[in-house]
Amino acid sequence: MRQPLVAGNWKMNGSRASVAELLAGLKAGIGRVKAAEVAVCAPAIYIPDTQKQLEGTPIKWGGQDVSVHASGAYTGEIAGPMLTDFGCHFAIIGHSERRAYHGETDATVAQKFEAARAAGLVPILCVGETLDEREQGITEQVVARQLDAVIAHCGIEMVGQGVIAYEPVWAIGTGKTASPEQAQEVHAFIRGRLAASSPVVADSVRVLYGGSMNPKNAAELMAQADIDGGLIGGASLKADDFLAVCAAANR
Numbered sequence: 001m002r003q004p005l006v007a008g009n010w011k012m013n014g015s016r017a018s019v020a021e022l023l024a025g026l027k028a029g030i031g032r033v034k035a036a037e038v039a040v041c042a043p044a045i046y047i048p049d050t051q052k053q054l055e056g057t058p059i060k061w062g063g064q065d066v067s068v069h070a071s072g073a074y075t076g077e078i079a080g081p082m083l084t085d086f087g088c089h090f091a092i093i094g095h096s097e098r099r100a101y102h103g104e105t106d107a108t109v110a111q112k113f114e115a116a117r118a119a120g121l122v123p124i125l126c127v128g129e130t131l132d133e134r135e136q137g138i139t140e141q142v143v144a145r146q147l148d149a150v151i152a153h154c155g156i157e158m159v160g161q162g163v164i165a166y167e168p169v170w171a172i173g174t175g176k177t178a179s180p181e182q183a184q185e186v187h188a189f190i191r192g193r194l195a196a197s198s199p200v201v202a203d204s205v206r207v208l209y210g211g212s213m214n215p216k217n218a219a220e221l222m223a224q225a226d227i228d229g230g231l232i233g234g235a236s237l238k239a240d241d242f243l244a245v246c247a248a249a250n251r
């Protein structure tokens with residue numbers, strides 16, 4: 001039985017005051033969440049504050065990216081050991097915004113997945129298609145390409161040590177959401193793709209949905225057989241909304 005995971009991705013949002021308020025709200029309401037593992041992925045500069053407030057609670061925390069390098073002359077990069085030095089458990093890898101705005105290739109994403117694991121982090125690997133790719137009917141080809149690059153570089157056993165997040169790019173921050181049936185179809189495809197290499201990994205790895213999941217649609221999405229939680233953007237910035245999404249896994 002896969003334990004649901006709900007992870008918040010704050011993206012480039014927050015201030016010290018708003019982070020403190022948000023985390024206080026999460027700590028106060030986490031008792032409502034019975035089934036899901038809960039995490040927040042903060043901007044790097046707020047990870048120390050996040051660690052300070054969340055230590056000793058059931059809530060885990062993580063980074064939004066990780067360098068392919070463990071150290072060195074790479075100005076502006078954040079290495080995996082730096083994240084674990086501040087208690088991070090997770091790291092988001094290959095988010096569509098990193099792929100689109102920072103030119104991350106499938107090969108780079110695979111290297112980052114490996115670097116995250118080398119540092120002891122659990123990578124949350126993001127895959128998903130653009131609106132144009134969906135309209136062309138090539139969703140499965142795109143997702144397969146993104147997934148296969150990591151399997152080929154890291155091996156299926158290492159992939160099984162991470163988490164996969166299906167994020168249809170057309171549904172990120174747009175208010176549009178894939179229907180439960182659309183989301184389940186791609187999640188089932190991802191699990192089948194993994195099963196071609198290892199049925200054991202396919203059965204055990206958690207696959208999250210990450211396209212505008214919110215309190216109104218979370219329960220229906222997470223009721224699907226292959227959806228094991230969510231990678232939450234906008235709704236993770238309000239404690240009540242995020243806790244409502246987390247509690248939707250109490251099924």
